[in-house]
Amino acid sequence: MTLVRNALGRMVPTEINKKLAVPFQGVGKHRPTGLKVGPEIPTGADFTESKLKQSIDEVLDCARLKDGMTVSFHHHLRNGDGLVNLVVDKLARRGVKGITLAPSALFPVHEPLVEHIKSGVVANIEGSMNGPVGRLCTTGGFRKTAILRSHGGRYRAIQDGDLHIDLAFIAAPSADSHGNANGVHGPSAFGSIGFALADSLYADKVAVVTDNLVPFPCYPWAIQGGNVDFVVQVDSLGDPEKIVSGTTKITTDPTRLKIARFAAELVRDTGLVEEPEFSFQAGAGGMSLAFVKYLGEFMRKKGVSAAFARGGSTQLLVDLLNEGIVKYILDGQCFDMAGIKSLAENPRHIDTNPFTSYCYHTKGCFAPKVKVSVLGATEIDVNFNVNVNTHSDGWLLHGIGGFQDTTDAYMTVITAPLARKTHPIVVKDVVTVTAPGEAIDALVTEHGIAVNPRRQDILERLKGTELPLVSIEELYDKATELIGGKRAPKPETTDRVVAAIEWRDGTVIDVVKQLVTESRE
């Protein structure tokens, strides 16, 4: 594997799994060539019989299985998912080998994949790995190089032909026999099913799996029957308790509340909230929720409203929608039952997918229309490069999610406590770069707010405010102090690249190398 230095100075390969790879060239610098994928032209003549299959096994019988194929899933079932393990078990029993899995994300529930990777059924993962599978990857347990992409990057890769899917499984809380499907109705309802859109449009074969077969027409048809080959009814898609936790709660930790309040004050004091096109995005973590709560209070006080909020939707965001402080929710995923219900019922709560929201290879997605994104991170360095994938000890335990895509906002704000136990958030050089410093605009900690000096326009907006503005270097020093002055050395790795981190435009922004470890796995 030949490594070259990319625009961030990171050493990245020029070829991954025998395909050309382009080193990161800076935000907006890489220009794509070629054509989007043109899938095979199907004909209605092949679909005069029912698409209903009796079982996953019958789908596999019909799907022309072969070694080395790529099978995809989406992650809306989260840690309650029962489908990935079921299908891969069946593939294993059929003796299929060398599969690439292309899930939008994996969770701890997918730990059984570890055995299938070790046995060679699964050769690689192109997708987010939260937990045990990422742990295996870090220790060099994959036969190939894993590829991590953002939500928008995954759509891009499928659309651009970098990720060809042979067989896509789409777990659908509601579907009809034609294959029309959505995520908002039914016992396993999880809300938006948008992460599966690209799979439905571009995979060779598409199987919709549902525990709630409804009469035609299943509507909304976020997934359209015209793209679907097979429909299978199953008893259950997984564990509904774990699909939607229902426990998205505002933090009560005073430090985190302070950070959230600083972030909300930062947004307020930029004056953005008073502009007619104001909009914001925040996640479902306890601190993000607190940020939304404070921001809502400030907006209520000022009598202003946001043109839209980008969800991850929660009860809190739904309340702001119903109150009129937020005019629309553009939702990418629902984090609680209130979000799901609102998406199903409120016409101002809009279902989105990675094409509309995040894909960089469109004639514009709406990510740059978001004025403020507030995000978490595991590390940020003095150049504002951010790591959300690996821990400071080198373990690859998190996917990118929409992180890279949301940095397209006018102001991207990282919120984090300055130190977690002995781990400082601000470092000289992040272990892994998920997003380049040029895309990150501010870091908010309990010890002050550092605005990226590249953003003089934001600093200009903040003149005369009482915000605790500091430099990132000051935060670095403060962090060092907090952990007692003793920074841990960088984790020790071998030369083997176990995973590549793609920037949202398909270039390689960084790699993860195999960790030298004493059998932690």
Next chain:
Amino acid sequence: MTLVRNALGRMVPTEINKKLAVPFQGVGKHRPTGLKVGPEIPTGADFTESKLKQSIDEVLDCARLKDGMTVSFHHHLRNGDGLVNLVVDKLARRGVKGITLAPSALFPVHEPLVEHIKSGVVANIEGSMNGPVGRLCTTGGFRKTAILRSHGGRYRAIQDGDLHIDLAFIAAPSADSHGNANGVHGPSAFGSIGFALADSLYADKVAVVTDNLVPFPCYPWAIQGGNVDFVVQVDSLGDPEKIVSGTTKITTDPTRLKIARFAAELVRDTGLVEEPEFSFQAGAGGMSLAFVKYLGEFMRKKGVSAAFARGGSTQLLVDLLNEGIVKYILDGQCFDMAGIKSLAENPRHIDTNPFTSYCYHTKGCFAPKVKVSVLGATEIDVNFNVNVNTHSDGWLLHGIGGFQDTTDAYMTVITAPLARKTHPIVVKDVVTVTAPGEAIDALVTEHGIAVNPRRQDILERLKGTELPLVSIEELYDKATELIGGKRAPKPETTDRVVAAIEWRDGTVIDVVKQLVTESRE
């Protein structure tokens, strides 16, 4: 031009405008090869500036105009459209020559195109031609061979790469600066904007033209900003009075009422209405409306409901939806204000487009899910072949619309008076075949109902009913009698093929030849 005999015995070309053409091979017999179109991969880096252009002229400045390019439009503005003439006038003034226009349909309001065709600005039309432009085509006034396609066929042709669009104009009653657009809101609201979907997905450059620019997000976003290059605000899209006539009225003509009633009795007596998946489609003509009215009455009496109705929506259909006799309307176009309002407000009134409804080159569209289609025709022959394009005197005055696509229904019923003035509806051999007899299941006239003998299953359903069943030959004889025994000879044509009629799978089902005429044009 080499002509060969197709599966219906019609002589059709093997090449049209220097592209290969496939002769019709029978319903469901032609198997497509190759890939759907993969449009150029765009990048968000090219869309960081506003897409808003000051004028159509600025769009044309940006659009890299060249002679021979293909420019497309959609026809939801119908005879109130102001955009096609405006744009083509501007192209003419810029000296562009040899353009192919690819409108989904043209109307009498587009008569000014006649001059642009004569002057060479426009070389050809691939699209439906209702009225003056069709008249010009019939007399050999085009430089190339026109191509007529059904709604589904047009989507297919664009998707399959048979019809490449360089620049698409999408007239939108509501749009935002990102290019998200719909047809349901605003002063020029016309309802579904579905006919423009393929253009937005596959054209090189896409311009949304609106008289109602709304703040982001314009929702529903039937047209998505990620596919749009330019947005232009104009004072008016056309004449709202003519966009939606508002005068869709049930016929009062006793003969037509009788036919409509026979058709409704036919549907009732098949027993289909009592089956849980019953559904129907009917247009907005006076006789079609009468059919819907009678059918609704029968269904009310029986206490049954339809799983869905396929619109063209009208007040009448909306009333059935609100009453619960129809569970969903799957709407392709709105024919009156009641239809538009219902589409905008009622979640059971579903917006469709030719991909979901009609395109044959999908993994199934919903056309075959419709149980009964009731359609008009200009001619039908004793083999049940139907002509909706040319009049019996050879003039090409009508497009295909969704006609071919709707014949995919379980039972396709043609309703027509047995003779119009001196023109019998039943002939030995239609002037032009729009749909093959194998796709047509019954002809309902005031003198009886002829069921296609191919459909023994339908005849079986009708055993013991009191319907006035007759053979098509009896209707032929009766028609001859009605016009005094004197059938007009076939119109006299030259050998020149002026237009090709494509079947919905892209094969050539028939051609229109240049009419020998004494300067009727």
